[in-house]
Amino acid sequence: MIIVNNVEITEPAILAEMQYHKAESQRDAMIKASEALIIAELVKARAAELGIVIKDDASEAQALEQLLDADVPMPLASEEDCRRYYEANLEKFQSTPLLAVRHILLAADPEDDDARIKAADQAIVLLAKLNADIGQFDALAAEFSGCPSAKLGGNLGQLTKGQTVPEFERQLFNLSLGLAKRPIESRYGLHLVLVEHRVEGRQLPFNAVEQRIADYLNEKVRRKSIAQYVETLISQAKIEGFDFSVSDSPLMQ
Template identity: 35%
Template sequence: MELHLKRSPPPVPVTVNGVVIPAAAIAAEAQNHPVPKGRPGWAWGAAARALALREVLLQEAKACRIAPAPMELVAGQWETEEESLIRQLLESVIVPPAANEMRLRSIYENAPDRFRGPSLFEAAHILFAAPPGDATARATAQARAAKVLMELRSAPHRFAALAADHSDCPSRTNGGHLGQLASGDTVTEFETALIGMEEGAISEEPVESRYGFHLIRLDARALGEVLPFAAVLPRLREAQEKTDWVRASRAYVEQLAARAHVTGIDLAEAPWTEVKKTA
């Protein structure tokens, strides 16, 4: 009796207008796409789409007879020729509208608290350190922080003693005191927590940052003054121009991809990767 095993058909190669994207290149690119939990194969698909879109742009640059002219990004670091071609192509076709000052004034007036000068804080913390990529260490640090927080809720006056016993920050020798902090002195997550706390309060939950988990006590705060519209207009204009540029670049890439003959991957399967504007 013969057994006939059903074989899966070979995978369709990823091509763009007949140009093959090598499987090895996709595998290498996949390392740059972290896999969401429970979605095996996602990184490969994301990498294939990214390389296919890149090939679409490079083919269009060639069709437009653009010659590579790499620019220096930072001292001693230059674009590759392919990066140069894509940048020049986008610069040649994308002209977003000028920012509307009335629209920017409306954004400012609807949320003036977003546009303050530097604030000052007096704070203390207990740090439970863990590397950002170590899930086990971070879970352990969070559990340690939660346990100490339970002690603080019943005995907030023991903050300095608990900092000395548990904190992984050198400030433990000073009861966790960090001294006077200004806006920008700490990571965003830490400063956001400070802004949202009442003076004299201890954070209700451990605050996560790239360094680990923090239990924070806010001793004093002096919020900066709301800046006048004229002072924040350049920042608002720059932010709006970048947003408009990204929107226009996405629409342009979608048009190019719709005209391209692509096999092995569906470029409409997932959200488009935003094209970053070169500073």
């Protein structure tokens, strides 16, 4: 049993709340559920203290949003704040490079160690052939690639970021022109990659990204303000039967 400012949070209520909180163990789920119910009660009590009427069908998040709007001033990022962030993070505000790519996919399930070893051995042989004569790429792709692009000489067309799986993309966009010295691994297998053309990204001007930066900074401030606000409600409350220090998770998800 948990008591929050003389209001009881019962075990049945906690058990009912647990279904909404994924956790590695029942104990962790119970902690998260208890935490959520305590915060909900604190929000409800503070709203009543301020004379704010929370709708009966409002979710916990909606109730908190309503209370925050009334009780917490939220500073907004100024143009100077945004420009300062832009200047400190220029690399984040560039258009993505454009690559013309061909590949040979040596298909292998990531869970199949034997298939991965076989693909790695085959990659060594094929790379040696390609280094000796890159003109063989089309023929080798047609013979060995497990990708539909095999019929097109392994041609993947022009790629920008976000068009391929992350583990492939992270390595692909770091490649220079020509044949990659090593295969790239992905969930699909091993890729022998040939970059035929590369257009580097360009720096985006501040006015093109100012709103995006403002949204990011405002959301960052809002999340910090929410956490601090909830911590204040907790510190000012009388809570029996629960210790917030037992939870390593953030107060607000």
